[in-house]
Amino acid sequence: MSDPVLWLAVQEPSPLAPEPGEIVVGIIAFVLLFLFLKKKVYPVFEKTFAERTAAIEGGIEKAEKAQAEAAEALEKYNAQLAEARGEAGRIRTEAQSQRAEIVEEARTEARTEAQRILEAASAQIASERAQAMAELRRDIGGLAVALASKVVGESLEDEARQRRTVERFLAGLEQADEQAVAPSGAAG
Amino acid sequence: MSTSVLAVEGGEGFVSPGPSTFVYPPIFGEGTFLTKPMLIVILGSALIAVLMFLATRRASVVPSKGQFVGESLYGFVRNSIALDAIGKPGMKYVPYLATVFFFLATMNIAGIVPLVQFPATSRIAFPLILAVISCVIFNAIGIKRHGLGGYFKDMMFPPGIPWPVYILLAPIEFVSTIIIRPLTLTLRLTFNMFAGHLVLVLFILGGEYLIFEYSGVVGIAAGTVAILGSLILTAFEGFVQLLQAYVFTLLSALYIGGALADEH
């Protein structure tokens, strides 16, 4: 060993011969490294892998859930819309029928009222007429007697007087008629 | 010692780097224990532990940059190696497989890290350790699952062969499963790293020698080409280093998966 050149010439190192010192160092280094990585490093990697997988799966699940919820909401909304449409239709139909009813009712009422007014008017007219007839009938006798007495009293002297008499009579008749009509008109 | 050899003989002609390139004297002088490959393994392991631990600090569902890198690497081993090669029961072996991958990738990549520039896994001891551990694990799983007799019967006596032939075949199956598997795991990794490092050293030392010792127009030109080539080789080495870490981990996973499978 004192002369390296001689040593090398005598003992060419074989690459096939494992050196004991290296075996010891290698085993210790590898085992320590293995224990350290197994204890401190690999579990952390596995944990993050698992977490990542869980996160991805959780995200997918969440999205699916949201989608389902959205579909459900849409369905609910559609159902509500359909219901509202039905309701509106029903209300419209009802309103239409109600309107027809109201119109019909109003018409009937109006007709009844008109009938009633008409009847009342004709009844009044009839009664007034009857009253007028009665008055006329009562007065006409008196008038005829007065006319006859006047005709007789004047003795029918001349035609001119006769005519005047008749005219007077008629004028008086008219006056009496007016007086008779005026109070009954005010009453009617 | 290799450097001293080059220093001694540098003036007399170029000495091609050989297996002695991979032998380092103890860092603190003769008689002390620690060598450069050991130091790389120790510091590399510590570096993995620290970086991974930092990646888990304030771990959250939305990852930070460091956390993202750590998680991606771990997730790669978990999903693309353990779960792919073993299936659901592979979850149990993810911690071991992930540590193997991180450990080997780091020790391999040390070969192209500036200033470090030595793949610790080119020293056969380190791949051997992991290969033996993998071998123990998958055999233990097989024995636990099929029983000692059942496991070796499945392994050594596949049904459908006339019995005298078993004499010929059974030892081969045994050797192939118990010895060749860890051996090929070890040698594949070791020699990939060994050869890669040797080629890199050859290009760099050769280029250096050509430029500074051989000199002249031809020497400088050829040396420059060699140095540039070493840069391309470095990138290629980085790829090989990651690939070999992956292959080692994947084969370990496949062996475990095989021991777990019902038919053998």
Next chain:
Amino acid sequence: MPPVPPDDSSDDDAKALGRKGEADAYGALGLVISGVLVWGGVGFLVSERLDNPVFVMLGLLLGMGAGLYLVWFRYGRQQ
């Protein structure tokens, strides 16, 4: 080499098949190497004992043949 347990998705199936191919290649290589080592080793021991080098050759050939037969038996028949 035992088969890779099936995965659930077809994409993973393709991947797992690729993995299985990789593993099978290494497994087949391992079988041939084992065969040569085991029976070549036995032949070597016999040659040493009997001082006749022919047994090494026989052992190597026998081992290679047996290894190749195992490769065919384990991986070749299924197709």
